[in-house]
Amino acid sequence: MSQPAIALQSVVKEFPLRRGTAVRALDRFDLQIADGEFVAVLGPSGCGKSTVLRLVAGLDTPSEGTVTIEGARPADLVRGHRLGVAFQEHALLPWASARANVELPWKVAGRPVDTARVDELLELVGLTGFADARPRQLSGGMRQRVAIARALALTPDVLLLDEPFGALDAVTRRRMNLELARIWAEERITTLLVTHDVDEAVLLADRVVVMTGRPGRVRHTESIDFPRPRRTEVTRDPAFHEIVDRLTRLLDESDEPGHSDAAA
Amino acid sequence: MSALLARVPRRTVLPAVAGIVLLVVAADAIGRLGLAGAAWPTVTDVVDYLTSPTAQTLLGRALAATGTAAAIGFVAGGLGALALALLGALLPAAGPGLDRLAAVVHAVPLIALAPLLVTTVGREGTSTVIAALAAGFAVFVAATSALASTARAGRDVFAVLGASRLSTVLRLQLPAGLPTIVDGLTLAAPAAVLGAVIGEWFGARRGLGVLLVSAMQNVQIPLLWSAALSAAALSLAAYVLLVALRGWVTRRFT
CATH class of the missing domain: 1.10.3720.10 (MetI-like)
Structure with a gap:
């Protein structure tokens, strides 16, 4: 592996509370993601996994340590409009159509809208017939798909996914994940996904990083070698379930009180 | 205006009309009985004046x-x-x-x-x-x-x-x-x-x-x-x- 696409080196993130006290969300957190690799960060809620994503997105800065993307600061990537992010809340513009929402990254970047690319993205996420619909006319799953199309709009160098399907019901979520696996197989962008859903992480990622409870650290790394494109058969593979079971156990343990070294 | 009124549910129209009628009747009564002095006219006085x-x-x-x-x-x-x-x-x-x-x-x-x-x-x-x-x-x-x-x-x-x-x-x-x-x-x-x-x-x-x-x-x-x-x-x-x-x-x- 040459220079990693994304590198977090002994990152510490503390959030100040009252005077003099602070809560440590991340403690000497290390993570390297290679170019074109899909890494899922898996952790119990409140373990700081969303903080990892916000640091990589440049929405927060680390208290200690460094976060670099392609050797530069995240802010530089953002300034070049080369970052795509899909959040748990779709945050679509409610007054704009699905098409206008996908066009937003071009407008914000001050570039002419690539209509052909917009059409292609709407087709990729299966919303060609809903281009003129406003977000509230779409189902929850459709809104998330628009948000993912928006994140992919400018063919970003790095894609960040913060539980993009976290607010959906289990059936829709599973279908969305299979769809995301298909979309990703076509785009192959360096991707960081944070989630607490083990199936989702194992289905989508090349590598799954399990975090400890707060303060978050890397507890375990698992390489996932199922061939791509991954379809629904993968989820029936006994090897898939074996990995899911093992990671779920790790997750349960890191969730137990007293196991994390928060008190230290 | 009519489009606006059409959107108002009937339930809220009746009490509103009743309230306005009550207010007008009360104002007129105060004027007729002279309860608030000479500066409080009857509603009919005001309407008469408005129609001139x-x-x-x-x-x-x-x-x-x-x-x-x-x-x-x-x-x-x-x-x-x-x-x-x-x-x-x-x-x-x-x-x-x-x-x-x-x-x-x-x-x-x-x-x-x-x-x-x-x-x-x-x-x-x-x-x-x-x-x-x-x-x-x-x-x-x-x-x-x-x-x-x-x-x-x-x-x-x-x-x-x-x-x-x-x-x-x-x-x-x-x-x-x-x-x-x-x-x-x-x-x-x-x-x-x-x-x-x-x-x-x-x-x-x-x-x-x-x-x-x-x-x-x-x-x-x-x-x-x-x-x-x-x-x-x-x-x-x-x-x-x-x-x-x-x-x-x-x-x-x-």
């Missing part, structure tokens, strides 16, 4: 003058306040200063400002300027809070897209804040009418404020009440129009 052609010309001209001053003041004050609020959103360093300026301007009683304005912008311009100040403050407060209260999720999306501050304000904060800004407009419209009437007290040539002052000094009770009712009707009409606009904006922007 001389009264209609007089009130019509006054309504037009006050309406014009209030409308110009409303538009100018609203646009000015919106521009200031946008400036505050674009230059966060200027925000607190602008807030304080608006609070200071608002703290000066409009009635104390009027004589000052008469000597600077003249008798005719005073009512427009006071209407603009009264409307502008309501719009400024609404717009400032509207622009500041954009949901964090939306701001995060614009931040990671590398949006400039101007682009974020125009493409996100302003459209997201429109319903709140229109809320401010519904408060600003009656304020503009009130401001225009107050401005006219200080020697304007025509307007409802002039009629109010002269009717009071000459004990023309039906005229006094007719002028007051006209001012209230003007306020109410502006309010109803803006409530309809608010309904449309809320449907379109949320």
Whole structure:
């Protein structure tokens, strides 16, 4: 592996509370993601996994340590409009159509809208017939798909996914994940996904990083070698379930009180 | 107007009509029984007066003058306040200063400002300027809070897209804040009418404020009440129009 696409080196993130006290969300957190690799960060809620994503997105800065993307600061990537992010809340513009929402990254970047690319993205996420619909006319799953199309709009160098399907019901979520696996197989962008859903992480990622409870650290790394494109058969593979079971156990343990070294 | 009324559910129309009838009957009774003295006319006296052609010309001209001053003041004050609020959103360093300026301007009683304005912008311009100040403050407060209260999720999306501050304000904060800004407009419209009437007290040539002052000094009770009712009707009409606009904006922007 040459220079990693994304590198977090002994990152510490503390959030100040009252005077003099602070809560440590991340403690000497290390993570390297290679170019074109899909890494899922898996952790119990409140373990700081969303903080990892916000640091990589440049929405927060680390208290200690460094976060670099392609050797530069995240802010530089953002300034070049080369970052795509899909959040748990779709945050679509409610007054704009699905098409206008996908066009937003071009407008914000001050570039002419690539209509052909917009059409292609709407087709990729299966919303060609809903281009003129406003977000509230779409189902929850459709809104998330628009948000993912928006994140992919400018063919970003790095894609960040913060539980993009976290607010959906289990059936829709599973279908969305299979769809995301298909979309990703076509785009192959360096991707960081944070989630607490083990199936989702194992289905989508090349590598799954399990975090400890707060303060978050890397507890375990698992390489996932199922061939791509991954379809629904993968989820029936006994090897898939074996990995899911093992990671779920790790997750349960890191969730137990007293196991994390928060008190230290 | 009919489209607006069509949207009002029947359930709320009946009690409203009953309330208005009750109010009119009570006002008439107080006038007939002389409960509030000679200055409280019967409703029929006022209606009689309102139907006379001389009264209609007089009130019509006054309504037009006050309406014009209030409308110009409303538009100018609203646009000015919106521009200031946008400036505050674009230059966060200027925000607190602008807030304080608006609070200071608002703290000066409009009635104390009027004589000052008469000597600077003249008798005719005073009512427009006071209407603009009264409307502008309501719009400024609404717009400032509207622009500041954009949901964090939306701001995060614009931040990671590398949006400039101007682009974020125009493409996100302003459209997201429109319903709140229109809320401010519904408060600003009656304020503009009130401001225009107050401005006219200080020697304007025509307007409802002039009629109010002269009717009071000459004990023309039906005229006094007719002028007051006209001012209230003007306020109410502006309010109803803006409530309809608010309904449309809320449907379109949320």
